[in-house]
Amino acid sequence: MVAMTMVIVVVAIFVLYPVFYLLQAAFDVGPAEVRPPAAYGFDNFSALGKYWEIMLNTLVVTFAATIMALTFGFLTAWILTRTNVPFQRTLEQLMAVPYYVTPLLGALAWNFLGAPESGFINQVWRAGGGQGALIDITSAVGIAWVMALFEGSVAFVMIGAVMKSMDPALEEASQMSGAGRWRAMLRITLPLVAPGVLGAAIFVFAEMLGSFSAALVLGTPARFYVITTAIYQFVSQYPPRLPLAAALGVSLFAVMFGMLYLYRRITANRSFVTISGKAFRPRAIDMGWLRWVLFAVCAGYVFLSVLLPIATLVFASFQKLAVAWPAADNFTLDNYRTALSLNAVRSALSNSLFLGLLTATIGVVLTGLLAWIIQRSRLPGRGVLEYIVMFPQAVPRLVFAFGMMWAWLAFPIPIYGTFWILLIAYLTVFLPLGVRTISGVIMQLDKSLEECGQVCGASWSFRVRTIVAPLLWPGILAAWLLIFVASVRELGASILLMGPDSKVMTPAIAEAFFSTSSELTAAMALIQTVVVAAAMVVFTLMTRRAAVHGA
Amino acid sequence: MADSDRAPEIEVEDLVIRYGAVAAVGPVNFSVTQGEQLTLLGPSGCGKTTTLRAIAGLERPTAGAIRIRGDTVFDASRRINMPAERRGLSMVFQSYAIWPHMTVFENVAYGLRVRNASAAEIDEKVRHALDLVKMGAYASRNASQLSGGQQQRVAVARACAFSPKVLLFDEPLSNLDAKLRAQMRIELRELQHRLGVTSVYVTHDLEEALAMSDRIIVMRGGHIEQAGPAADIYNYPRTAFVADFVGSANLISGRLRADLARDGLIALEADAGRILYGEARGREAGPTPTMSVRTVHLQLNATQPAASINVWPVRVRRTVFLGDLTQVHVEWGGRELVVRQTASTAPAEGSTAYLSIDPARCVLLEADAATEAEQAPPPPTPPIVADLPIE
Ligand SMILES: Nc1ncnc2c1ncn2[C@@H]1O[C@H](COP(=O)(O)OP(=O)(O)O)[C@@H](O)[C@H]1O
Ligand SMILES: [Mg+2]
Numbered sequence: 001m002v003a004m005t006m007v008i009v010v011v012a013i014f015v016l017y018p019v020f021y022l023l024q025a026a027f028d029v030g031p032a033e034v035r036p037p038a039a040y041g042f043d044n045f046s047a048l049g050k051y052w053e054i055m056l057n058t059l060v061v062t063f064a065a066t067i068m069a070l071t072f073g074f075l076t077a078w079i080l081t082r083t084n085v086p087f088q089r090t091l092e093q094l095m096a097v098p099y100y101v102t103p104l105l106g107a108l109a110w111n112f113l114g115a116p117e118s119g120f121i122n123q124v125w126r127a128g129g130g131q132g133a134l135i136d137i138t139s140a141v142g143i144a145w146v147m148a149l150f151e152g153s154v155a156f157v158m159i160g161a162v163m164k165s166m167d168p169a170l171e172e173a174s175q176m177s178g179a180g181r182w183r184a185m186l187r188i189t190l191p192l193v194a195p196g197v198l199g200a201a202i203f204v205f206a207e208m209l210g211s212f213s214a215a216l217v218l219g220t221p222a223r224f225y226v227i228t229t230a231i232y233q234f235v236s237q238y239p240p241r242l243p244l245a246a247a248l249g250v251s252l253f254a255v256m257f258g259m260l261y262l263y264r265r266i267t268a269n270r271s272f273v274t275i276s277g278k279a280f281r282p283r284a285i286d287m288g289w290l291r292w293v294l295f296a297v298c299a300g301y302v303f304l305s306v307l308l309p310i311a312t313l314v315f316a317s318f319q320k321l322a323v324a325w326p327a328a329d330n331f332t333l334d335n336y337r338t339a340l341s342l343n344a345v346r347s348a349l350s351n352s353l354f355l356g357l358l359t360a361t362i363g364v365v366l367t368g369l370l371a372w373i374i375q376r377s378r379l380p381g382r383g384v385l386e387y388i389v390m391f392p393q394a395v396p397r398l399v400f401a402f403g404m405m406w407a408w409l410a411f412p413i414p415i416y417g418t419f420w421i422l423l424i425a426y427l428t429v430f431l432p433l434g435v436r437t438i439s440g441v442i443m444q445l446d447k448s449l450e451e452c453g454q455v456c457g458a459s460w461s462f463r464v465r466t467i468v469a470p471l472l473w474p475g476i477l478a479a480w481l482l483i484f485v486a487s488v489r490e491l492g493a494s495i496l497l498m499g500p501d502s503k504v505m506t507p508a509i510a511e512a513f514f515s516t517s518s519e520l521t522a523a524m525a526l527i528q529t530v531v532v533a534a535a536m537v538v539f540t541l542m543t544r545r546a547a548v549h550g551a
Numbered sequence: 552m553a554d555s556d557r558a559p560e561i562e563v564e565d566l567v568i569r570y571g572a573v574a575a576v577g578p579v580n581f582s583v584t585q586g587e588q589l590t591l592l593g594p595s596g597c598g599k600t601t602t603l604r605a606i607a608g609l610e611r612p613t614a615g616a617i618r619i620r621g622d623t624v625f626d627a628s629r630r631i632n633m634p635a636e637r638r639g640l641s642m643v644f645q646s647y648a649i650w651p652h653m654t655v656f657e658n659v660a661y662g663l664r665v666r667n668a669s670a671a672e673i674d675e676k677v678r679h680a681l682d683l684v685k686m687g688a689y690a691s692r693n694a695s696q697l698s699g700g701q702q703q704r705v706a707v708a709r710a711c712a713f714s715p716k717v718l719l720f721d722e723p724l725s726n727l728d729a730k731l732r733a734q735m736r737i738e739l740r741e742l743q744h745r746l747g748v749t750s751v752y753v754t755h756d757l758e759e760a761l762a763m764s765d766r767i768i769v770m771r772g773g774h775i776e777q778a779g780p781a782a783d784i785y786n787y788p789r790t791a792f793v794a795d796f797v798g799s800a801n802l803i804s805g806r807l808r809a810d811l812a813r814d815g816l817i818a819l820e821a822d823a824g825r826i827l828y829g830e831a832r833g834r835e836a837g838p839t840p841t842m843s844v845r846t847v848h849l850q851l852n853a854t855q856p857a858a859s860i861n862v863w864p865v866r867v868r869r870t871v872f873l874g875d876l877t878q879v880h881v882e883w884g885g886r887e888l889v890v891r892q893t894a895s896t897a898p899a900e901g902s903t904a905y906l907s908i909d910p911a912r913c914v915l916l917e918a919d920a921a922t923e924a925e926q927a928p929p930p931p932t933p934p935i936v937a938d939l940p941i942e
Contacts, residue, residue, distance in 0.1 A: 378611070446646050446648060448644040448645075448646050448648035449648045449650060451607075451609050451635070451642075451644070451648070452642065452644055452648040452650075452709075453661065454608075454609065454634070454635040454636050455607055455608075455609070455635050455636070455638075455640060455641060455642040455719075456636075456641070456661050456662040456665055456709070456713070457636045457637070457639070457662060457665045457666060457713070458636055458661070458665045459636055462665065466661070467650060470652045471650075471651075471652060
């Protein structure tokens with residue numbers, strides 16, 4: 001009981017303390033050096049009017065990206081759940097991969113592919129007699145394209161879940177009453193999945209609003225800013241314009257918060273009770289020869305979001321000058337040699353791995369406890385706790401980090417610029433991820449499994465050891481992996497919070513992109529990808545062996 | 552049978568359980584004596600599970616008190632709430648709650664392990680419990696590989712293994728198919744007798760309640776509608792609701808004719824002036840006096856019986872073959888009555904027969920608190936045949 005209360009208090013401080021400082025900075029209109037602020041007002045917000053172009057950019061990119069991501073998600077979800085597409089299972093597994101290939105990686109790769117002058121695709125186009133650039137990945141639509149490729153797999157998971165949970169009897173009933181199959185699709189299926197798709201749209205839109213890395217890599221060199229990159233610019237330029245950055249961050253956060261609130265309302269009050277929780281295999285529509293076309297659509301998506309970017313980076317990382325036509329004397333191992341010899345890279349990589357291990361391990365214990373309190377305990381404040389825990393979801397990580405920077409600068413213990421502030425930041429921003437993952441497993445567990453232990457006379461700690469923890473184990477492992485991967489590739493929060501002695505890998509890659517060659521950057525990005533993948537494999541093998549030995 | 556001089560094992564006093572503004576249960580009062588088998592019977596949502604869980608300590612009541620063997624385990628006014636793990640009860644859950652990550656043996660041994668029993672004792676008691684439910688051969692089986700019926704048996708063995716004084720059952724048979732359910736009903740009853748434990752059994756199934764228990768408490772909307780021995784509940788329902796719920800009955804309304812009462816029987820004048828004699832059993836009639844007669848207690852005779860009361864000639868409207876029984880709809884004073892009798896003796900449709908009812912089988916019902924409150928119209932003229940409750 002006391003332990004639980006302490007956990008709640010600590011979490012509340014982690015989450016709310018930076019938000020408080022963020023708000024304080026946004027409304028601070030006094031002299032910049034005076035803290036706490038001498039005067040409050042809305043001047044910082046009215047000053048944002050000058051930057052309407054950034055808002056417009058953000059809207060264009062976000063809308064375009066959302067529409068594209070939903071198109072990818074809806075098409076692939078429909079194909080994979082409702083048609084007899086060949087290799088359905090394999091495709092379904094492959095659909096998760098884009099999520100692990102980060103947008104940063106994608107942006108670096110698509111920069112090689114689609115930069116207006118030097119992009120491979122444009123070079124081929126011109127060599128084939130074309131004029132100018134076929135595609136411009138640094139344009140608003142180009143940035144949106146890269147963002148959408150990776151968010152598409154999130155949309156796929158969300159829309160796929162809705163389609164899977166639909167009772168096929170509803171469509172069959174429509175067919176039995178004489179309506180054709182396509183009519184059933186239009187009149188029954190679409191209206192039934194509409195709320196789920198709308199929910200996914202809002203969720204994806206909010207995520208896109210707060211996304212950072214694609215716009216950073218592709219937009220910034222051409223001075224094309226969206227809100228997140230503008231905030232970063234305001235903070236990192238000299239002299240920094242912190243109040244402006246804070247105001248921009250608060251505005252963005254307000255919009256995202258509103259959208260996520262809407263999302264929760266839509267998904268919570270789903271009046272379409274017919275989409276029941278029963279498990280059934282939705283009826284697959286026989287598409288005839290068209291199914292090979294549908295297969296090509298899904299395979300094409302995986303190709304564009306995973307294979308092509310990785311292949312591009314691999315190719316580029318072995319070139320002296322990637323934008324030149326392939327030639328034998330252009331081949332080099334120097335990029336890898338340089339990357340591996342750079343002290344900054346080596347320490348950043350080991351820092352990242354160590355932080356990932358620490359974040360994931362502390363994170364699963366923390367989020368496991370929180371998920372359990374939220375789902376199962378009768379603690380009075382647990383409703384509020386759920387909101388607090390899910391709160392970081394509504395704050396772009398960059399904005400959150402800004403609040404933390406401000407907050408921990410004022411904190412009596414000097415942790416700003418150290419490793420520890422990164423740990424705290426990761427633990428906080430990944431709270432929703434961990435809690436959501438473990439809650440999902442808890443919700444599937446029959447409550448009476450634990451109650452039975454209680455009635456048998458087992459104390460709380462004995463029950464946790466013998467019943468709760470073993471049953472939650474798969475969820476805990478999944479959460480560990482997700483948090484680990486998310487931490488190691490984190491950019492938005494790390495880029496603001498890492499100090500000169502606490503460099504981590506992803507921001508180091510982004511910095512390398514701006515300060516060194518893009519071929520070296522490609523090598524660094526691939527090294528990170530391989531190391532993360534290897535760590536995941538090792539972890540999976542270890543836990544599987546432990547499970548075998550334990551049984 | 553429950554002896555009234557035995558000490559109460561569980562006492563429930565003015566128990567109220569609310570969820571927000573909604574009162575799910577109560578206030579209810581009842582007690583269970585040592586070795587008694589009590590059943591809480593009622594339709595889905597009437598608060599049976601909630602009541603049982605409050606006794607177990609899994610649900611925190613809003614008001615009232617619960618005592619187990621004289622020890623107060625819950626008392627709202629004294630802010631006592633002993634956690635479930637210290638109440639020393641045992642429970643079989645509706646979902647069985649078999650731990651899928653353990654073997655059958657480990658499942659059953661759990662309560663003994665908690666009590667720090669020695670390895671030898673655990674081994675012996677687990678074997679014994681598994682033998683009781685005929686699952687001895689499955690001890691090393693993985694619990695996730697069991698069928699529904701086997702899981703149910705393991706759940707019972709697990710609940711008994713550590714020799715608890717009280718067993719709580721929450722619809723333990725409701726997930727089994729009909730045939731297995733009938734079989735398990737008998738086995739559970741035998742087991743209870745053999746162990747001599749006190750048990751509280753929750754079900755919405757009448758047959759199960761009748762088979763399993765010494766005493767039945769019929770619940771409705773969080774309140775106790777009637778409590779008593781199984782046979783009393785069946786033969787002498789107290790309200791229209793119980794008559795309805797506890798098997799099919801004809802409900803006949805009319806006005807009481809005190810002037811015609813005789814031989815300790817009361818007389819009810821139904822539509823078309825028909826006089827029905829029956830027993831009051833000390834009950835007060837409501838604004839619409841109603842009597843209940845079970846469909847199986849009506850008799851159809853080919854020739855006029857000798858009795859002078861409760862005999863009428865009737866026309867047979869329809870007969871429905873139900874297998875073991877035939878259901879006969881007869882016209883009686885402008886309405887229909889339903890008679891159920893063994894299949895062989897059914898009269899032909901359209902024929903005339905003599906209907907007779909033993910006055911001892913006609914029982915006056917008390918006003919139904921809920922229906923009175925709802926200002927429900929008096930029962931309509933067609934027969935009110937309440938079938939066996941099916942969920
Ligand atoms: N956790 C809960 N929250 C709100 N209402 C509940 C909860 N549990 C039960 N109820 C309500 O209490 C009433 C009684 O439920 P329950 O005891 O499960 O009924 P029974 O077991 O007789 O079917 C129902 O109306 C139910 O909706
Ligand atoms: Mg129940």
